[in-house]
Amino acid sequence: MKLRFNREELAEALGAVCGVASSRTPKEILKCVHVEVRSDVVLLSATDNEIGLRCAVTQVEVDEPGETLVTADTLSKIVRECPDEILMFEVKDNVLNIRGVGSHFKINTHTSTDFPTVPDLEGDPDFMIPNEALAGLIDWTVFACAKESTRYAINGVLWEVTPKQLTMAATDGRRLSVGKMKFKEGGAKGDSQAIVPGKALQLFARLPGDANSSVAVQIASNRIILKVGRSTLSSNLIEGHFPKYQDVVPQDCDRVVELKTSEFQGKLRQAALLTNEESKGVRLSFAKGELTIASRAPEQGEATISLPIEYAGETTEIGFNPVFLMDVLRVADTDKITFAFKEANRPGLIKKSEDFLHVVMPVNLTSA
Amino acid sequence: MIALVDCNNFYVSCERLFDPTLIGRPTVVLSNNDGCIVARSEEVKSLGIQMGKPVFQIQSELRKHKVAIRSSNYTLYADMSRRVMKTLGRFSPEVENYSIDEAFLNLDGISDLAEHCHRMREEVIRWTGIPVSVGIAPSKTLAKVANKHAKHTGDGVLSLADKGDQAKALRRTSIHDLWGVGRRYARMLMKNGFKHALDLREADDKWVLKRMTIVGLKMVHELRGIPCIELTLKPPPKKSLIKSCSFGRTLSALGDLEEAVSVYASGVAERLRQQDSLARTITVFLMTNRFQTEHPHYATSATMSFLSSTDDTSVFVQHGLVLLRQIFRRDQRYLKAGVILDAIESRGREQLGLFDPKHESSARLMQAMDGVNQQFGANTIRVGSCGDRQEWKMKRRLLSRRFTTRWDELLHVQT
Numbered sequence: 001m002k003l004r005f006n007r008e009e010l011a012e013a014l015g016a017v018c019g020v021a022s023s024r025t026p027k028e029i030l031k032c033v034h035v036e037v038r039s040d041v042v043l044l045s046a047t048d049n050e051i052g053l054r055c056a057v058t059q060v061e062v063d064e065p066g067e068t069l070v071t072a073d074t075l076s077k078i079v080r081e082c083p084d085e086i087l088m089f090e091v092k093d094n095v096l097n098i099r100g101v102g103s104h105f106k107i108n109t110h111t112s113t114d115f116p117t118v119p120d121l122e123g124d125p126d127f128m129i130p131n132e133a134l135a136g137l138i139d140w141t142v143f144a145c146a147k148e149s150t151r152y153a154i155n156g157v158l159w160e161v162t163p164k165q166l167t168m169a170a171t172d173g174r175r176l177s178v179g180k181m182k183f184k185e186g187g188a189k190g191d192s193q194a195i196v197p198g199k200a201l202q203l204f205a206r207l208p209g210d211a212n213s214s215v216a217v218q219i220a221s222n223r224i225i226l227k228v229g230r231s232t233l234s235s236n237l238i239e240g241h242f243p244k245y246q247d248v249v250p251q252d253c254d255r256v257v258e259l260k261t262s263e264f265q266g267k268l269r270q271a272a273l274l275t276n277e278e279s280k281g282v283r284l285s286f287a288k289g290e291l292t293i294a295s296r297a298p299e300q301g302e303a304t305i306s307l308p309i310e311y312a313g314e315t316t317e318i319g320f321n322p323v324f325l326m327d328v329l330r331v332a333d334t335d336k337i338t339f340a341f342k343e344a345n346r347p348g349l350i351k352k353s354e355d356f357l358h359v360v361m362p363v364n365l366t367s368a
Numbered sequence: 369m370i371a372l373v374d375c376n377n378f379y380v381s382c383e384r385l386f387d388p389t390l391i392g393r394p395t396v397v398l399s400n401n402d403g404c405i406v407a408r409s410e411e412v413k414s415l416g417i418q419m420g421k422p423v424f425q426i427q428s429e430l431r432k433h434k435v436a437i438r439s440s441n442y443t444l445y446a447d448m449s450r451r452v453m454k455t456l457g458r459f460s461p462e463v464e465n466y467s468i469d470e471a472f473l474n475l476d477g478i479s480d481l482a483e484h485c486h487r488m489r490e491e492v493i494r495w496t497g498i499p500v501s502v503g504i505a506p507s508k509t510l511a512k513v514a515n516k517h518a519k520h521t522g523d524g525v526l527s528l529a530d531k532g533d534q535a536k537a538l539r540r541t542s543i544h545d546l547w548g549v550g551r552r553y554a555r556m557l558m559k560n561g562f563k564h565a566l567d568l569r570e571a572d573d574k575w576v577l578k579r580m581t582i583v584g585l586k587m588v589h590e591l592r593g594i595p596c597i598e599l600t601l602k603p604p605p606k607k608s609l610i611k612s613c614s615f616g617r618t619l620s621a622l623g624d625l626e627e628a629v630s631v632y633a634s635g636v637a638e639r640l641r642q643q644d645s646l647a648r649t650i651t652v653f654l655m656t657n658r659f660q661t662e663h664p665h666y667a668t669s670a671t672m673s674f675l676s677s678t679d680d681t682s683v684f685v686q687h688g689l690v691l692l693r694q695i696f697r698r699d700q701r702y703l704k705a706g707v708i709l710d711a712i713e714s715r716g717r718e719q720l721g722l723f724d725p726k727h728e729s730s731a732r733l734m735q736a737m738d739g740v741n742q743q744f745g746a747n748t749i750r751v752g753s754c755g756d757r758q759e760w761k762m763k764r765r766l767l768s769r770r771f772t773t774r775w776d777e778l779l780h781v782q783t
Contacts, residue, residue, distance in 0.1 A: 154675070280719075
């Protein structure tokens with residue numbers, strides 16, 4: 001195996017695959033990146049046995065095709081630290097030689113025969129979706145999925161596919177984010193459902209790719225494959241029953257207020273300065289023409305922040321964890337959001353548009 | 369002014385209270401599993417037997433000096449501690465229960481401090497039988513120093529209200545014995561020429577801040593008589609609760625470990641309810657004996673979060689067992705297990721959940737269970753997986769009776 005890489009393109013691809021290769025696995029092979037050199041392209045692959053990622057690098061000059069397996073972290077650091085425009089790779093006697101101007105690295109390689117296969121699309125995809133739209137759905141949902149819940153199904157994002165629409169939903173039991181997108185062209189082959197691990201979607205969102213390109217999606221019984229640009233990500237699906245999220249979207253929120261996203265976010269950030277572990281909630285008081293956000297940290301002090309709003313309903317107080325509210329405002333890319341509610345201890349409903357909604361449960365205020 | 373009241377050789381004093389034959393006889397109390405010495409009578413201290421010494425290493429010495437040995441009886445000590453603290457409450461409206469055998473009292477506004485503290489000391493011994501020492505000073509750190517020296521005065525009370533007395537006491541206090549100075553700081557301070565507490569009191573603030581952070585600077589100010597550490601009258605609810613104990617023998621059967629995890633999960637859940645809190649995360653851990661040399665030491669843990677916070681014993685036991693089965697390895701012999709509850713919230717301020725089950729019946733069940741166990745003794749009602757025999761429990765071969773909390777273990781007096 002012998003070739004020359006454009007270092008910048010290689011570094012970008014390695015940055016992506018290194019996110020998959022685990023540094024904390026007892027299996028050495030899963031710490032590695034598989035380098036497969038073909039006549040005009042190099043495929044870099046990594047997997048943790050749950051998620052697999054393959055990135056193609058095209059700015060290469062191949063002298064001799066071949067394959068090798070090297071520790072991803074070491075390779076990535078070397079490529080990142082070298083200032084050269086071109087790096088030369090050559091494998092001799094199970095050692096990968098990397099040469100730049102005035103630099104020469106020798107890295108021991110591993111046997112590549114045992115490296116697990118990273119799946120690719122098989123046949124036509126189930127549907128195509130604009131990269132930007134999918135990124136928007138992932139952004140809106142993935143932050144709300146659980147991390148280590150006893151209900152494994154909520155440790156991922158639910159994908160509900162119909163011929164006309166893709167819906168994504170995520171919850172950690174305290175908040176729920178739902179986003180929908182109607183297919184403009186083509187649509188999906190049929191109905192399907194999948195729970196995709198949050199980590200896989202976060203990795204996908206970080207992949208290099210053109211916002212205007214399309215993503216090919218294929219969902220099998222236990223796996224999803226997403227292909228965008230020169231990258232293909234595959235992930236095992238999470239088994240289990242996702243809770244019936246439609247049942248917890250409140251239908252009776254009769255008090256609605258429109259809020260400027262960045263202003264509300266800023267005021268929340270101010271109020272959150274005087275919360276702590278013990279008093280983590282902020283008290284939102286909606287009154288005629290004014291929203292007051294109050295917080296209190298025992299033995300530190302308290303804050304009262306107000307902002308003008310267009311609201312003429314009954315005065316209502318609800319407590320929320322400000323972090324939950326700021327999380328959703330951070331991904332709301334619209335100037336305004338609507339905030340609908342009913343009363344204390346009932347969920348709040350935040351919408352950036354009709355297709356993007358977020359339900360957030362309050363903090364009990366009875367002994368605050 | 370602040371007083372630190374410290375029970376003298378507390379565990380030994382509790383044992384002597386119900387077994388007068390121990391009075392005057394060298395006595396030690398052992399740690400869980402009868403492993404190390406955790407309390408010594410004055411007679412044992414004068415024999416030069418060190419605190420924390422593994423008992424198997426000094427068996428012959430203990431025999432030679434006819435040292436009485438007791439397993440630790442925390443039920444008895446906790447109840448005696450409660451009685452001492454209650455008595456102290458008559459002498460100050462502000463009492464911080466600092467540990468099982470120590471309390472800080474705010475004595476502001478009391479004119480004759482020494483007389484007040486002597487009366488307090490006499491009343492504690494009259495009502496509870498526990499001897500205490502009292503140190504009086506303008507700050508907590510100085511009160512600690514005062515208390516240490518009070519143990520060696522004839523009447524058990526020492527006041528460091530006077531600046532001159534403070535300097536004398538600090539000169540006689542080694543840097544190693546200072547409250548807030550651990551082994552690492554002690555080494556560093558010795559290296560920099562600070563041998564006694566008085567040397568540290570005179571240290572440059574900037575140097576202290578740089579080398580010992582703001583915590584160290586507060587300590588130095590306290591040594592100068594400027595109170596920086598306030599009394600904690602209502603301890604904040606614990607953010608993490610743990611129940612863990614070594615077994616009486618190593619275990620390799622899953623059944624035994626299931627019993628242990630069920631017992632620990634039940635115990636930690638009860639403590640959670642006592643502080644009126646709810647938890648959202650549970651961790652179970654297992655470890656082998658780190659001192660055995662046949663196999664490498666193995667320690668493992670697993671964590672889970674719930675959809676919503678809970679204080680329900682059955683939920684903790686059920687998920688604790690799931691975690692245990694995830695981490696259990698048949699080829700290991702375990703010496704210790706534990707259950708940790710995290711993400712703790714106060715009831716009434718908890719984050720509500722989208723899919724919360726209705727809690728009313730669970731809350732009533734837990735209330736009934738705690739009520740019965742309080743009235744009729746711990747574990748009268750328990751989760752079935754806790755088992756009956758619990759043969760894995762820690763060794764306490766020399767355990768005294770729970771004289772003050774169990775009807776069937778009361779002291780019998782024959783007339």
